[in-house]
Amino acid sequence: MDRIGERIGSFIDGADWAMLEAVWRHMSLPPGRLGPALALLAAVIVVCELVRIALCTEHVTSRVAHVTVCLLTFPLQSIFLAVVLVHAAAAHPGRGFINLGIALGAYALWLVTGQATKLVRRPSEGADLGFMCVGALITFPVGIVAALVY
């Protein structure tokens, strides 16, 4: 039994978390390496919005698909950006308000991505500015508090 425990322990110790650590590092919006961080934020925002719209008319009886669509409508992106703002403010104090500007840019990209889908599917809803604003009520108050605290 001890040997199995040791094996499991060494197996876990041998795991390479470098990739996740890199993601977390980029989520801190490091001032010296902002390019990859912005690429990460942009990729998350664009993919979430496109997946939401792609899923919208599909798997209509699936509970998992419906919850996924609901999450992608605004909570997932909004909470993600809120986490980024807090993490970034804590990791690099004094840049809180610059980070808020970056988050605003992410919201603009989110809107543009949703509206761009009208080019390939018409009539379509495009971005949902209403729920995006509800999401902004999660992201920005958290970001402003983080900017003021750090």
Place this chain on the structure above:
Amino acid sequence: MFRLLRALCLVTALANAGGNVLMLFFYQPVLELVGAPLPRDLHSFAFVCGFSFTVGLLAFLVYVDPRRSRNLIVIAIVGKGLYAALTAYFYFDHELHGFYKLFGIWDGAYVVILLLFLIHLNSPDLAALNAGRILPGLPGPRPRKALLLFYSLTGNGTRALLRVKAGLERNGYSVTEHRVEAEEALFRFPFGGFGKFLRVMFRAIFRVPARAKPLGIPADHDYDLIVAECQTWFLGMGGPMEGVFQDPANHGVFAGRDVAAVVVCRGLWRRTEAMLVRHLQRAGGSVVGAASFANPGREPMRTFSLFFFLGTGAPHRPAWLGRLLTPQYLEEAALQKLHAFGEALAQRPFATPARREAA
């Protein structure tokens, strides 16, 4: 747009499949030319070439028959997405040569292109209905009797269906209205407390069934057209209306009949409409039309106005917000379109083999 997206699939098919065969054989002169170092482990390099060649082949299959290849598009999106993400990681964190960055950017761009193609290809029948198309009805006798089936929480849906009714009646239909009723008292408006609203919300998000009272309509009824109306509740169908379809005992009401869908909502109608249409089809109905309308007003006030409306139980409250609040009922222009929709449904052609094929 279809042609452009399909052509882009061919471009990546040629680039992936052709390019990787070339790389496999000519990697030394190519890498020398761009100033990139030779691969540290050749077997991994060869594996990547093989994987990327396979994605190219997959893209070619999508190009050949895009409409039947939607699952392949999903696989291509995942494959290219992973490749782009890993390239970015190794480029930014492990000093991968800039030459490989080009492939990462290429695949990242194709994630977006393929997702847009998927959005374009998904549910083409719904796209046709959204364009205002009325499909041919089933052959057979038409006693010109219509049944309107609706569940209206706030009255918006009722107002919408009354216009469809007027359009049908104007064209010689006699119309019967049937209001769906929820079994649980929870689904009443005003909700009677924030807690009840939250319960309705979470049930809508997690699709917890809300049973509807028995319709009491025999399967051998003589309606030749059924129009079902539904509101959007947190991106999907209103619970009690979905409950109608979740009860197999009700499927006979729709089986072998022409059916149409009407959706009213704050702003998001696509998923609700898709759910309603698919439920109607699964129940055996022949969907001939669909119309979806959103409440008037600009965002974000339209969304906040809805929350205030649901919270206070009455429109234009709180009064101190005055003109900032947007209307909670469809505007006249939308109601006129619903009237025209009713007229078009009444005049729907009969299905002939040629028409059915075209549809």
